[in-house]
Amino acid sequence: DIQMTQSPSSLSASVGDRVTITCRASQSISYSLSWYQQKPGKAPKLLIYAASSSQSGVPSRFSGRGSETDFTLTISSLQPEDFATYYCQQSFSTPFTFGPGTKVDIK
Amino acid sequence: EVQLVESGGGVVLPGRSLRLSCTTSGFTFGDYAMSWVRQAPGKGLEWVGLIRSNSYGGTTEYAASVKGRFTISRDDSKSIAYLQMDSLKTEDTAVYYCTVMMVMLNFDYWGLGTLVTVSS
Numbered sequence: 377d378i379q380m381t382q383s384p385s386s387l388s389a390s391v392g393d394r395v396t397i398t399c400r401a402s403q404s405i406s407y408s409l410s411w412y413q414q415k416p417g418k419a420p421k422l423l424i425y426a427a428s429s430s431q432s433g434v435p436s437r438f439s440g441r442g443s444e445t446d447f448t449l450t451i452s453s454l455q456p457e458d459f460a461t462y463y464c465q466q467s468f469s470t471p472f473t474f475g476p477g478t479k480v481d482i483k
Numbered sequence: 484e485v486q487l488v489e490s491g492g493g494v495v496l497p498g499r500s501l502r503l504s505c506t507t508s509g510f511t512f513g514d515y516a517m518s519w520v521r522q523a524p525g526k527g528l529e530w531v532g533l534i535r536s537n538s539y540g541g542t543t544e545y546a547a548s549v550k551g552r553f554t555i556s557r558d559d560s561k562s563i564a565y566l567q568m569d570s571l572k573t574e575d576t577a578v579y580y581c582t583v584m585m586v587m588l589n590f591d592y593w594g595l596g597t598l599v600t601v602s603s
Contacts, residue, residue, distance in 0.1 A: 377547075410589045412528075419580055419593040420520075420528065429577055463528055467588035470544045472518075472530040 378402050378466050382475035390483045395451040397478045399464035404444045408468035411440055411449045414477075415460045423462075424449065456482055485509040485592045487581045492597030495571055503597060505564040505581030512562035513553075515535060516584040519555060519566045521577035522527065522596075529577075533584065549575075571601045 379402035389395050399409065407427040412420040422431045424440035427447055437452045451458055459482045464475040491503040505517065509593050516539070519531040532545035533556040554567040564581060578598050580592035 408587070412590070414528075419595055420590070421593070422589055422591055425589040431591070433527070436553070465528070465530075465590070470530075470533075471546045472533075474528040477527050 378405060378469060378473055379452055380464055380473050380475040382462075382464060382478050384478060385476065386479040386481065388481040388483050389454050391454055391456060393454045395454050395458075395480065396439040397436055397449045397462055397480075399442075399449070399475050401445045401447075401468075405466045405468035407439070407443050408466055409442065409443075409447045410465045410467060411438075412463045412465065413458075413460045414463065420463065421474055448477075452483070453481075458482070485583065487583065487591045487592060487594035488593045489579060489581050489597035492579065492599045494600045494602060496564065496603055497573055497601055498528075499569060499571055500567070500569045501571065501599060503566040503568070503579055503581075503599070505563070505566075505594060507581075507583065509560045510585075512557075513559035516588070517555070517557060517564040518584055518590060520580045520582055520590065520593075521563075521575075522580070526577075531579070533567070568599070571599075575599065575600050576601050586590045 381400045409427045411424040414420040428440045461477045461479045486508045488506045498550045518533040552570045556565045578596040580596045581594040585591040
């Protein structure tokens, strides 16, 4: 199985800050990487797929990049509504696997 | 508007069975694969399994943790996906989400989830 790791596990940042979350796969997954946002008590929401493609309706401040084993999600200017946990997920092969999540707190 | 609504969750004894349903609308159900993803209380996301569209044979795949105990099926005439859960264990306690996979095997849209609690 492909293992996914994320760093950091949590972070605190101020409104307006640039935030970057890193995701690493245990083997090459090409560009088969998605990012999800989950707010407390809610279902996850797809933000980014194919490493860098934005889902319809997602604010442009969210961007993704990377390939093979190393990926990043960047929030260019953090907004109060971005308080959430972010998960990466590989769709290269089954079993599909998620990273452990990065919790973003607003300072 | 794409909508997915899970139902059928509840409290069940270890070793018993439960069937979850995912009722969908707003898209052509038969064209897409469906997946179930679960989240244990306070934990991360775990993929449970998927069922492909009938165009791709309607085949299923499962996580090792549920293989042989859980079965995913679909009724394209009703736009409903099912998750049959047998021989339930306490570690199956989680919120179960239904998702539709529209683009490149992503979990494009999610339901609100239904809580399954396995406890004696």
